[in-house]
Amino acid sequence: MGTEATPLAEEPTTPRPGIRPAKVAGWALLCAIALAPVVARSGYLSSMGCQIATSAIIVVGLGLLMGYAGQISLGHAAFYAIGAYSSAILTTKAGVHPLLALCAGAAASALLALIVGTPALRLHGHYLAMFTLGLGIIVQIAIEQGKRLTNGFDGITGIPALDLGFICLDSDPRMYGATVVALVGCVLAARNLVDSRPGRALRALHESEEAASACGVDVARAKLEVFVLSAVMAAVAGSLYAHTIQFVSPEPFGVQFSVQLVVMMVVGGSTSVGGPVAGAALFTLVKQLLQDAGEKVRWVGYLDTVLFGSVLVLVVVFCPKGLAAVRLPAILGGRTFVGETRGDS
Amino acid sequence: MSLLRLSSVRAGYGGLQALRGVSLHASEGEITALLGANGAGKTTVLNAVCGLVPIAGGDVFFAGERVTGYPTERLVRMGLAQVPEGGKVFGELSVRDNLLLGAYSRRGRSSRAEVRDDLEEMCRMFPVLREASSRRGDTLSGGEQQMLAIARALMSRPRLLLLDEPSIGLAPMAAAEVLRQVAALRELGTTVLLVEQNVAAALQIADRGYVLEVGQVVLEGTAAELLASRDVRRAYLGRDYEGI
Numbered sequence: 001m002g003t004e005a006t007p008l009a010e011e012p013t014t015p016r017p018g019i020r021p022a023k024v025a026g027w028a029l030l031c032a033i034a035l036a037p038v039v040a041r042s043g044y045l046s047s048m049g050c051q052i053a054t055s056a057i058i059v060v061g062l063g064l065l066m067g068y069a070g071q072i073s074l075g076h077a078a079f080y081a082i083g084a085y086s087s088a089i090l091t092t093k094a095g096v097h098p099l100l101a102l103c104a105g106a107a108a109s110a111l112l113a114l115i116v117g118t119p120a121l122r123l124h125g126h127y128l129a130m131f132t133l134g135l136g137i138i139v140q141i142a143i144e145q146g147k148r149l150t151n152g153f154d155g156i157t158g159i160p161a162l163d164l165g166f167i168c169l170d171s172d173p174r175m176y177g178a179t180v181v182a183l184v185g186c187v188l189a190a191r192n193l194v195d196s197r198p199g200r201a202l203r204a205l206h207e208s209e210e211a212a213s214a215c216g217v218d219v220a221r222a223k224l225e226v227f228v229l230s231a232v233m234a235a236v237a238g239s240l241y242a243h244t245i246q247f248v249s250p251e252p253f254g255v256q257f258s259v260q261l262v263v264m265m266v267v268g269g270s271t272s273v274g275g276p277v278a279g280a281a282l283f284t285l286v287k288q289l290l291q292d293a294g295e296k297v298r299w300v301g302y303l304d305t306v307l308f309g310s311v312l313v314l315v316v317v318f319c320p321k322g323l324a325a326v327r328l329p330a331i332l333g334g335r336t337f338v339g340e341t342r343g344d345s
Numbered sequence: 346m347s348l349l350r351l352s353s354v355r356a357g358y359g360g361l362q363a364l365r366g367v368s369l370h371a372s373e374g375e376i377t378a379l380l381g382a383n384g385a386g387k388t389t390v391l392n393a394v395c396g397l398v399p400i401a402g403g404d405v406f407f408a409g410e411r412v413t414g415y416p417t418e419r420l421v422r423m424g425l426a427q428v429p430e431g432g433k434v435f436g437e438l439s440v441r442d443n444l445l446l447g448a449y450s451r452r453g454r455s456s457r458a459e460v461r462d463d464l465e466e467m468c469r470m471f472p473v474l475r476e477a478s479s480r481r482g483d484t485l486s487g488g489e490q491q492m493l494a495i496a497r498a499l500m501s502r503p504r505l506l507l508l509d510e511p512s513i514g515l516a517p518m519a520a521a522e523v524l525r526q527v528a529a530l531r532e533l534g535t536t537v538l539l540v541e542q543n544v545a546a547a548l549q550i551a552d553r554g555y556v557l558e559v560g561q562v563v564l565e566g567t568a569a570e571l572l573a574s575r576d577v578r579r580a581y582l583g584r585d586y587e588g589i
Contacts, residue, residue: 197449204435204446210397211433216421216501217448 034180038173046172050244052284053179057237059276060186061230066262067270068194068202069223071121073130074258078139079109079231082255083238088156088248089149098162102239109235110228115282117227122220124209128227155249162243175244180299182240186233187277193229202226246343263308267315269322278323283308348373348505348536349394354400354403356393363389366403371505376527376537378547380581381557386562387540388430390506394538395420395427408504411466422450426503432494440474443493447500455502456462459534467496470526472578488519495526497566510544524550544581548572 037045058076065071087107090096096104112135120131143150148158159299161170162178169175193199201222205212242248260283268279287304294301315322347370363386371377372588374553379387392398398419404413405498412420426447435443442468445495449461462543468475471492477485486494490517498506511527512520520543528550530537548554548568556564564576571577 020510061415165445197445197452198444200446203438203442207437208433211429211435213417214395214397214421214427214429214433215446215497216418217446218416218418255472 017178024192029112035132041173043172045246046176048288049176050172050179050286051223051240051288053225054237054241054244054279055175055264056263057179057183057240057282058230058234058237058261059280060183060190061233061267062261063268063270063276064193064226065192066204067229068199068206069222069226070206071227072129072262073132073227073230074129074135074255074262075136075139076230076234077253077255077257078132078208079113079234080137080238080241080257081139081143081250082109082112083251084154084242084248085143085150085238085244086235087239092156092158093149098160098239099164100241102236105239106232106235113228113231114224117224121223121227126328130257135256136258140250140254143253150250153250157245157247159242159246159248161246162240163306169243172244175240179240179244182236183277186236187274198225200296225288235266243253260308265322265345267311267323269319272322275322282323347371348408349538351394351407352404354390354393354396354405355401356389357401358398362401363486364393365396367560367562368403368559369537369555369562369565371538372553373504373529373536374534375552376531376539376550378551378554379540379557380544380547380554380571380577381539383542383579384559385557386508386560387557389560390510391427391538391540395425395507398506416417418450421501424502424504425507426493426498426501426505427507428494428498428509428511430513432490434482434485434493434497436481438482439479440444440477440485440493441479441483443497444474444529447497450501460500463500463502467499470499471496471528486519488515488523491515491519491523492526495523499533499535500528503535505538508532508537508539508541510540510542512541512546520546524581544577545572 005291020215035047036042037049058080062073062076065073083102086108087098087101090101090104091098116131116135117128120128137225140273144152146152161168162175163169164178166172169178194203201212201215204215205217205219205222212222213219264279264283265276266279267282268277269275286307290304292300350370352368353366354364355362356367367386367390369377369379369390379390381387381586389398393400394407396415398417400413404411406412407420407423407425410423412423415423435446438446442466444464444545445460446457448463451460468478473489474493475497477489477493482490482493495506495508495511508527511514515523522545524541524546527537527539539547539551548571552567553567554565554571555562556571564571564574566574
């Protein structure tokens with residue numbers, strides 16, 4: 001409760017807390033983990049870091065869509081694929097500059113999201129999930145069958161490294177660094193969006209579409225905008241992926257990956273901006289660990305589906321706001337894992 | 346001049362016809378009351394005006410323009426604001442964010458400074474909102490939420506305010522305070538269409554009124570005429586014919 005003298009027109013001033021040692025330690029740990037692959041120049045750590053960061057970029061977008069527009073997409077792997085294949089095709093077959101190819105992929109993705117989202121988001125209910133599920137299947141089949149452009153199942157090899165002019169991202173640690181920068185950019189953009197005028201509209205329509213439209217919010221349009229934004233983020237992640245692996249094939253872009261992205265988002269929590277990153281990191285790490293273990297003991301490799309299925313159910317039942325919203329025991333400060341959840345203050 | 350005019354509007358929910366040809370108007374700068382029993386169609390009139398219930402027949406005119414079937418957000422941009430029953434404040438948003446959402450439709454029409462001035466103005470009108478500025482909407486009491494809802498609607502600088510039962514569920518003191526604020530809106534030049542179950546209180550602040558029964562206007566007149574009407578007194582003010 002502010003003091004009576006505080007004019008409402010100014011930003012509410014919460015009493016600025018002193019620097020909390022726990023918070024500093026948390027950030028330091030996070031930075032250390034994020035920097036480890038670069039410092040260690042480890043190819044293995046870097047490529048895992050890349051996987052986490054690319055997934056996280058997509059999940060940040062999905063989190064905006066789910067957490068604020070209240071819509072689920074089961075086809076974000078399609079936008080991811082469009083980004084990756086745009087980069088792959090344009091750079092190898094047309095000799096386009098990688099950055100230009102990245103922008104082209106993002107634009108194509110945005111256009112497709114606009115086409116699919118316009119009818120789907122005018123309807124009330126979860127039609128977007130069905131529309132995007134269909135889109136995901138269509139895009140995958142198109143990639144598999146459009147052999148002249150995509151080389152079908154053989155995939156496209158020889159994708160050049162991302163050359164930014166002042167630095168050529170030709171190693172995994174470098175590419176990892178760039179992906180993390182892109183992720184941080186997306187997280188900051190998402191945070192800004194949530195606190196801005198359109199974000200306020202999104203939070204309002206999440207509570208009540210009728211009340212939001214009574215405030216003058218064009219509900220269908222607001223949802224469409226956030227859907228397009230999330231598609232663009234997925235396409236950018238796809239382009240970065242293509243330049244990291246320097247090879248694309250249809251396999252990682254299936255509906256399965258779309259579903260995994262939703263799992264990451266739900267597990268991490270969609271109503272805080274940090275949740276998606278946590279979800280992506282957790283999911284990718286566990287998956288990789290199980291895969292590594294599976295090379296020694298075969299059946300362990302098949303555990304991931306069972307494990308993620310159970311975790312998803314447990315999260316939805318016991319902490320529907322996601323792991324990021326789980327409060328630490330009071331002895332550890334009683335804070336949430338990843339910052340404050342919106343609507344928790 | 347009438348700012349809002351309904352001409353034989355029919356509307357309903359599914360098979361149920363809630364409005365069976367309602368014609369009425371609200372004059373600029375006046376408070377017009379809609380009275381009637383539960384289920385008479387008062388709220389449906391408001392929802393039909395602001396596009397939340399589809400209109401099956403008839404026309405709605407706002408500021409001289411035929412607006413039948415316009416989407417809600419377009420009507421809001423034209424200067425119409427609605428305060429739904431119970432206020433429907435955004436519980437998870439801060440009081441300040443609620444108020445700023447009210448100004449959502451003003452982008453391009455007003456500068457940030459003007460919006461900030463209006464925020465300040467709302468705090469002067471409703472001092473309780475200043476103290477609660479950074480609190481979540483759902484931590485306010487019922488009366489405070491109602492004030493916030495009215496203030497949020499006013500933030501769009503509406504020409505016409507639709508108020509649905511602003512005093513329902515409030516303690517008598519809070520109800521009186523809310524209605525006092527509504528009466529004060531007339532000084533701002535805002536036209537009000539007021540649905541109210543407390544007939545006596547509504548007619549005290551209103552200029553004109555309509556009585557609805559099962560989806561039709563059965564009586565209309567100035568507030569004084571309605572207050573004096575034997576039918577109104579018997580049906581809504583708890584008087585018997587013998588007592589009049």
